[in-house]
Amino acid sequence: MSISIGNICIDTNDLAGSTAFWQAVTEYQVASSEEVATYLEDANKSGAGLSLQAVPEGREGKNRLHLDLFTDDLAGEVDRIRALGASEVRRFDGWVVLADPEGNQFCVVAA
Secondary structure, three states, rough: OEEEOEEEEEEEEOOHHHHHHHHHHHEEEEEEEEOOOOEEEEOOOOEEEEEEEOOOOOOOOOOOOOOOOEOOOOHHHHHHHHHHOEEEEEEEOEEEEEEEOOEEEEEEEOO
């Protein structure tokens, strides 16, 4: 048996806003979109996809699962993503925890 992660889904109350934010962060392209979900994928289709799914309930508490985004330019990418609307949660040696505009936390990690 073989298994791989093909997609990661983020719940959102603002599908259009979250799609724009995550598309700008990842530079992924919209592969498909419906009224309640948008699927993003990298141009080479080599990595896991990222889906945004509209949900009625708000986020409560800290997420139990998060993305780690790897980069060769930690400071530059953190600045770029903050300019897109993310907020900084915490800083460590080698990675920074950010939150998207809806409060979903993710890490930017020095590769």
